[in-house]
Amino acid sequence: MKFLHTADWQLGIKAAHVGGAGVRVREERLASLNRVAEAAQNHSVDFILIAGDIFEDNGVERTLVQKAVDILSNFKIPVYLIPGNHDPLIPGSVWEHPSWESTDKITILRREEPVSIPGGILYPCPVREKHSRKDPTEWIQASDAEGIQIGVAHGTVEGIQQEEPDYPIPRDAAIRAGLDYLALGHWHSTATYPAPDGAVRMAYSGTHEATKFGERDSGNVLIVDIPSPGTPPKITPVHTGTLSWHTIDEDIRESGDLLRIRSQIESIENPASTLVELRIGGLMFAEDRGEIDRINEILSSRFPFGHLDASGVRPSPEDGKWVSNLPPGILRNAATRLRELADPHFAGERPQGASPEVASRALLELYALITEVSP
């Protein structure tokens, strides 16, 4: 038996953290399903098993449901799925949409009861509420059954840090339930849980397309091959994600660092599918101010989403020459005052709104104006 294990498509996801790129993020999640289909086809799987959270919420627009059904219908192989905690099986859920009735390839597993499939039995654990402290796999008793026993559940494997239990699943759930494999959903990174004998019978496929910055090992599906009952499954991750989420933290120390950072950004491959979050701290020279603007321009124009956080940048103490070169008078006094205010450790009375960040930027602005008028 060979099947494709996927989960957490989160179609219709909200992406406020990337602002205007939200639409693109949602589109890519839908487009990536074609690569899921390709993976299934390439690995000649018998069926596709989706472990919940196909949709971000039951309140997603119904055209999205229709689109998902259309894509799944084109998979040409059976698809088995369970509702997850984002799209639980409740009144008004996406599962009540009539489009699901338009195809016989998709089976929505609505009850905790064994379902016979060619070569074995499926043990589905559909989710009916957003939160629960109950182990969804508790009901499964597959030890005496014939064929390959596959469980599919949506929850949190014990050991993952959480504020409170959320559909807790024991680490030995597959063995305890007598399953050959337990397909898990809910966590977006790919993760496997080897049994004491080294065999992996329980895994998170992770989301097929990464959802945010800092998400580890996501954008995959798993090809699970179980030759016969009791045989350890062979699990092969296949990357299906399109978008890259880059987080860059840089600390500038000397003049020219910003140029290096700009080069680093410019060298990012496939920028049209990359989202970038750049945080710069450290000490900056006034003459490098133009690099900040240049980096901002690149981030804004080249990537679907690019954000520069330069709030940690402060004027370099070594960069006081331009101030001292100013003729004596109110301009020099003002520049000196702004330099003082830019220092986070400034002990004097700060004018309203004159945070170190604002003062740093103000000093750079003053420098820019001075150089603009008197180049």
Next chain:
Amino acid sequence: MILRSLSIAAWRCFIDPVDVGPFKDGLNVIYAPNATGKSTLFEALRRGMLDGHRVGGREIEAIRPWGRSLAPTVTVEFAHNGTDYRITKRFLDGANSKLERKENSQFVSLAQANAADERVRAILSRNAPAKGLAQSKNWGLAQVLWAPQGNLAIGELSGDVLVDIRNSLGAQVSGPEASPIEKRIQDSWSEFFTTGGKLKTGKEAPAIVRLRERLRKAEDELTSARLQQQAFDETAQRVEKLRLRHAKAKSDTENISKALKEARSTADSYKTLLSEKKQREERLKATEAKHNELKQKLETITGARKELDDARKSLDKLELDIPQQEQKVQNCQKQADEAKAALNDVRKRRPLIDTAQETAEQARRFAENSKTLADLNSQLDKIFTAQITHAERKKERARLVAPDAETLWNIGKALKDIDEAQVRIDASLITLEITPEQDGSLAVLSGDETGTRTLHTGSPTQIKGSPEVIADLPGIARLRAWGPAGSIDVYRDDKAAAQRKLEELTRPFSTTDLTKLENLSKKGEELDKKIAEAETKLETLLSGESIDDIKQERSQVGEAMAKVLEQHSDWKNIPPDAKALKIGAQESKTAFIKEIETAEPRWDAAQVALTEATTEKAKLSTRMEETKKLLGSAQSRLAWLTIDGKSDDEREEELKKAALAWEGARAKLEDVEKQISAFGEDPVAIVEHLEKQLETTREIATSALSEEKNEGGILQQLAAEGTYSTLSLVEEEVANLQRAIVSEQLRVDVIDLVYRTLDQCRAEALAGVAGPVEAAATQILQRIAGEKLGSLHLGKSFEPAHVLPEISGTSVTLDSVSGGEKEQIYLATRLALAEVLTKDERQLVVLDDVLTATDADRLARIMTILEESAQHLQILILTCHPERYHSLKDANFIDLEAITKNSSAT
């Protein structure tokens, strides 16, 4: 700018066109009496240079000559930066504005309408508002240079002029290199902020303002989207609950239906048993009734027999008792008769007892009446005596004629009046006293007593009279004496009236001697007192009664005593011993009562015994009758009960059979009841209960289904809306805007901080350079007023704040200096500021009827200062006191009154 000429027409008091000018570059004095229109000229100059020609409202309407439909017009010729201009403005009807520039000695049109207004206004104020020019704060440069009528005071400067002053002074501290940068910073800052430091709004609003507005709208949409999403989630929960409720109700319905079916089967069995139980109960009742009937009949026969026997025995006994009782009645009757006779014997003595009592009472009253009669006689005797005494005293008083106290007082007063009148008469008389040295005679010609008087040597002779006394001393002289004309006749009349009064008052007493009259009065009073005493005594004796009352009482007592004496004639001679009679009567009565008290109980007891015996006898007779009836009744009943002819044994046997039948019926009933009790709770009630439950659960199921359909409809509608997708879009929009706002805010904050820091540095620098203005103002002030006021200090907007006299060393506010010094301080400040503001170009300074409180000495010094200032300022003085400015050298004096007269004549 400096003024070349000014022409106005149809402007307040100037109905006809008036041309004033040309003006010199230096000093100009326009003079005219009050109400000739000097300030109107100044107003026309202000409006011509600063007002929009389309300005409306009551204020501008007021400049139109009263009662005329004329359009006010002003033309100002002026020079600015070396070029001559002419601005002509017509207000109200056909309002227009035209600016011309002198080119090749000819004025050529430069701008019209609003453009003309704005170009001219810009000369004095870079950012003058289109309206509100009546307020000097909007005059720009003219705030300093132009002083309205009688108001040299300079307030807190504002707007462009303040900027200009600061810039002018600031340029000295910024240096030429900094100015373009400062301007660039100012321009950058001005892209975001108004001159007041607020973010711009409207068309010029910076991006952050628009972003905030968009964010506000987006946040409103977000709130709405969240509510929709919340509604979706909550509706889903409600539908889920309703589904569960419906499913449970449906399941309950099925379970109850099943239970109901079983319960109904059980109830049928139960009802059958109940029916059987009812039959058994009826059977039990029938057998019991039969048994009881037989048993009762047996008991009745036994009872009848016993009753018959008892009646016979009672009858026998009564036949013996009744004769004995009859004898007892007779004995009692006899004893009662005896007791009654004894009682009657005692009672017959009662009249004797009563008579004795009455006699004793009569004796007591007789004795009392005797005493009363004696007392009344004694009282009457005393009354008669008192009456006689009283009558005698009254008679004596009647004989005495004496004045009472009031009359006596009136007499005294009359005597006093006579004496007083006499004194006044004596005082009014002229007295001529002659003491002859030898005997002779005197002929009194006029006086109280005329005639001849004899004179004796050494003996004075007085002649009295009024109003004059005339006497002849024959052969010697005629003497005439007179005095002040007096009213002696009045006094004589008073005296005569007093004498008449006295006579009238004393006529009854035959004397006018007051002492006698007083004695008479005293005697009368004593007699009155005695009469009063006699009356008091008489009243005391009468004690409120009349003599007739007392006499009538005495007569009644006498009659009572006579009646008694008719019965007891012996008491006339020997009065009865009332006490002894009373004791005897009382003793007789006590003995009588004692006997009565003995006889009456005896008689009562005998009566009671008789009544009891009689009653008992009647009872026995009655009982005998009743017993006889009972006997007959019992015999009849027994006969009826035994009419069947059965024996007692036969009846006993029949009773035993009935008891067995009853017992059998009871056992069968208990058997059925046992079966029924095995059912426990009433199956029929259970059926009813289940039927109700079924009905309720069916209603719940129906209701839940209906609600579920309703809520389901709403849910489907919300689901179709895609609430979450909408929420996502809006949240993303909000986040995007917030990010953009943070970025824009940083931009704004940055330029604002640059600007504010620079401004603060400039202000700090200016604080140092403002000193020259203060120094210049102080110097001018000290030239005018001497060193008394010390140094002059300005506020942050260059308004005069206080002076610091060197003597005191403490600051003195302008409120504390004199009116003259105050206007000198303001003049000094204006001239010092004018120095700052007019470095590049000569400017017009207008002083409209100011310096009115300044004395001649200081005014002379001011003239010198004005002459000096006129070297680089054009000074226009409007005054109604041209003589105060005659000392000004090279001043251009303009007689406005003459101009207006000429104008009217023309």
